[in-house]
Amino acid sequence: MTQQDKRAVFLTVHDLGCNHTSFHDFVNHPCMCEIKDRSIFIYIDVTGQEDNAQKLSDDFQFPALQTLGEDLVTVLDFLHVRYVIGLGEGAGANILARFGLAHPARCLGLILINCTGSTASVMDHFKDKFMNWRLGSGVNTSAEHYLIFHKFGHQLENDPAGDKEKVIQEFQKKLRTTINSHNLKLFVNAFLNRKDLPLKNFKTDILLVTGANGSYAQAVEKLHLTLDKGKAALLKIDGVGDVMREAPEKLAQSILLYCKGQGLLTSVTMPGVERQRTFSRGSLDGDGHPTRKLSRGMSMEEYDRPNIRRLSITVSDLPPLPPSVPPPKGN
Template sequence: MSDLQRATSIEEYCPTPVKHEFDATNCKKLIVYVQGDLTKIDQRAVFLTVHDLGCNHNAWVQFLEHPVMKETRERSIFIHVVVPGQDDNAEDLPSEMTFPTMQQISEDLPGVLDKLEVKLVIGLGEGAGANILARFAMAAPDRCMGLILIHCTASSAGVMEHFKDKFISWKLSSGVPSSAEQYLIIHKFGNRLVEQLESAENKESLIKEFQDRLQSKINPRNLRKYVEAFLKRSDFSSKLESKLGVETLLVTGSKASHVNAVHTMHQACNKTKASLLKIDDVGDVLSETPDKFAQSLLLFCKGLGVLTSVPLTGVDRPRMGSASGKGGLVRQRTMSMEEYDTPNLRRFSFSSITPAN
């Protein structure tokens, strides 16, 4: 495919996100990017995304541009929330502003949905953003159809997290200090970086890209405030079994820095509502194995009764009559689309996935 064809394809199916700014009770102002046509909200799956430390909505936009997300993105609407001060090239937050807590950010999300006239969403969050969305779903279960949370932690910051933070110098002159940068890289890509660099061809380039964005796009003073809010997060693990009533998929990589915290969170959840997916040999699920995460996302959504007509990549559908194909996906032409889209409401079981070499 030529560069022009590729650009046209992305523009057609993954339109440039439209920026909105809303007043908010706790955050004072929230920037939100809407990707997709809100006039078709009744015919589309609607996702609400919140990003991790050291990045913003562009991490989700980049994931959506992956070819494996083509059919999902063209049938969906994505509402990307940017945590205060984390947009590209953002100005310093007002000095008199008290940066909101994880809980306070979550409490502003229903107001954003109200202003966009969106009633129900599927939460899609990573790291600190996943923590925010879990709080949102517990407080406003009538606004959340389900949750897909990457590297989510429900506990307060552990001793090691605070220990690492002591070495982060936030005396900023230009860019993010090297100690803070190291903490953020470990937070995103996991603890065993040397081992992972030896086993993943694209790991080094992913880290370099993350470093470049930290240094060139993200305001370090504002980032510091987001990191501090995450490190000061409150523990809500005791509320999970009784309060988290929506279908939830917890996702982690086996080499992720928060893998144990994700396991602990899953143990505290209602097992009839929460599933755990651990992808082997991975630190950063979203950038290292977007294809496997995309397939898990789609499978989860099918269980919710949405995106049921989107094919699962690499999975043959049951065949009927004379329908046939050579190694590809075959749609049952003897079924009507109404019959085909009837959701299978059985619980899905997720197990570890070992990435292909």
């Protein structure tokens, strides 16, 4: 695969209690249609978090978030992908940030939803003790409450989508029937034992995203204050806890603007704006950005249609890796 065609390649990592399906569902939302058709998405399942996963052995040493982040480069090497944009949520955002810090030449930038930059708070540790996980007996009620709070925020009664009960029930059902509770506990413990994230050392653009009703809104704002404002931007969406579910259109617009700033997806118009089929020299797209000149008779769809399918893989499924791919000469 080459990246000379300027298509965006996204590497996604999910949050606690989820797997790659959370990003897969978001990417398949109608507002993401234009971006999806001209991008490649590599979906990662953290070890043991895939649907109906087998229980990890009792002597298995679950990797720290730092290790998970550093090891993501093996996926790029295996797929012969030179560089990506990281797109993560919660614990997955923290993992991707560590990937970007460890392998800056392989990361064009980061889009991080509900990313925390500090170690777990005293309250986090209290919740961990309060959950009192029982191995082999499923996720107990206290654990569910913690994960629901982590995922949906602290103001569920103000859910603007009006379907909170249905959404929570679906999330609970997935926790009880699809996600292996033993493996999930290991992932939660890795998140609670995370180290500080020195994201201020990251040299490429960062977009931090959070909902005003989210449980980590203040933590995201605190992280933003520590970063170089010339490199980092903050998107805080009012009235929202779960950004991908409650405000997919705003998130899609922000992703597109971010990519345009990186020189990617320049022919894609904003979601909801009717796009032109062909362009002539000096024309503008729906956002007023100058477009690239197309060959005569070539439609925009033909010009920037991806030539390989999007991928959904699990790190544990990968065969032995080939020698590391040399990093690009520049971002």
